[in-house]
Amino acid sequence: MMTDAQKRAIRIDLQLIAEMVEPGSRLLDVGCGDGALLDYLHHDKQVDGRGIELSAEGVNACVSAGLSVIQGDADQDLDDYPDQAFDYVVLGQTLQATHEPHNVLANLVRIGKRAVLSFPNFGYWRVRTRLLFGGKMPRTNSLSYDWYDTPNIHFCTIRDFVDLCDQMGIAIERGIALDHNGGELRIGSSMRFANLIGEQAVFLLRKF
């Protein structure tokens, strides 16, 4: 069980995701890692949570902590779930590592009444300037890999993501850009600005 200090230590995007989730709801966390979000939501919001995690270490850590987690993969295993099986499906910092992000996204809003996503923003100004002036692939806090060893294979910017949602008929209920210091900026009329200062973004989505 997590201590208060540990709870406070959950990743900033996960905190934001947790805030968007109604207490007592049913939730599936895709790419749940060590289960920090699930554990937090179980204890603080009485959420009936499940998880999917790719790494065996992550899965074993989660199940050992009493969480309902299976070994699986966002590209392969979401097809198994029925429509509207959960109130929320969460995909935290995983979209960019999937093979077919659009199919994953379609599955998220199919399985969940709502989907909550976070992803690193490739339109972030440090990314842009490193590429523009450095001429090298960007490395930032949320993109900490070299180009050759990164699991992140499908980057997008906030604007790209919003366009994809439009194309796929997915409604954005909330969109928040997080700057380098975790400061929040609502993504709405100031989309271009959010796309520039947001190091990562969190979206609450549902099917139209």
Place this chain on the structure above:
Amino acid sequence: MGLILPGLYLFLQKLRKIAENRLRKARKMNEQTGGQIDEGGAPLLSDQDVGKQVTLGVDDPLRLDCGVELTNFSVAYQSYGELNAAKTNVILICHALSGDQFVSGVNPVTCKEGWWDLVIGPNKLIDTDRFFVICPNILGGCMGTIGPKEINPATGKPWGLDFPVITVSDMVRAQALLLDHLGIEKIFCALGGSMGGMQVLEWAVAYPERVFAAVPIATAPHHSAQNIAFHETGRQAIMADPDWHGGDYLSYDSRPHRGLAIARMVAHITYLSEPALQNKFGRQLQDRDAISFGFDADFQVESYLRHQGSTFVDRFDANSYLYITRAMDYFDLAERHGGGVLAEAFRGVDTRFCVISFTSDWLYQTAESRAIVKALNAVAANVSFAEIKSDKGHDAFLLEEPEFWKVLSGFIEGAAERYGLVSQ
């Protein structure tokens, strides 16, 4: 005529000597190799201590899948720990093919530790100071529950092959009757490996309201062709033994020990992994420096398997082996409960599942467990699934596997918390 009679006498004497020599050789070999040949007829499982025993089907018979109704039949079981006042701390352990009800402590028949003594006991992973752990001997078994070696009341003789063919569903229904008899409505957690896992799956699907959490370990939703093939080989070995007498060996005061031992030897290979066998035995010779150019147990692995075979026949009934392997072959959860679709079998089941497999288990491979998980996901059931890295093969679930134990313990704790069983 005067020459023929003494000639015949000498000839018969010669024959007797040959037979005695062979028997002596066989006995010697038996001692050397840990048992290969058994003469049969030894008292088996007659007056042994089978623990607690109840008679079920007194008011209502148990209607088996094959159509036969069983009345007034015995079920033996063991229990450990105390049932709490609310009867909420029940853990059901379902044993595998060659297991029995003695999961913890010392097994009075084998005088060895119970088969899951590593996991179950006071202050152990499944803490009997906290939980009421119950393990029934399965229907068709040979440790006090009705099976082919028990007396058929209709004939006054052992059932033998007149015993009805049973299924895993029948086993579970008998267990449900036992719990009814004990006044236990709901199981907090049902656990079992191999065929025990099949029973756990059957429990959750047949009685979802009675099972809060279920842990099917190293198991499958049905038997594969390979599983059936290995079982058939074992059954044929038993039935090919002349001491089997068409299943009526008890009337002849004999036992098909050779056939049963071979069945066990074949099965035992399937419980281990190739690397485990290789690491344990390799090509090492048994008590000798060179190969013998004969068919003695030259290699350690041969001696080991012979030992496994010969110790098994002391505690297991050959006909039980036939019936139980048949029940496993017939097991098909999707066919029975889902109209052929596994996910349909799980529809409406709100039991918390924890499916566990082992990487080196080639008898019930991870793919089988994954099929269970996929089906559970298809109905958005509550499921955890961990594949444990191990080189110990199918038997890993019985052995010391710290990662497995960590997952198992975490799952039970998490389930207990959600069931309102507060940790002490």
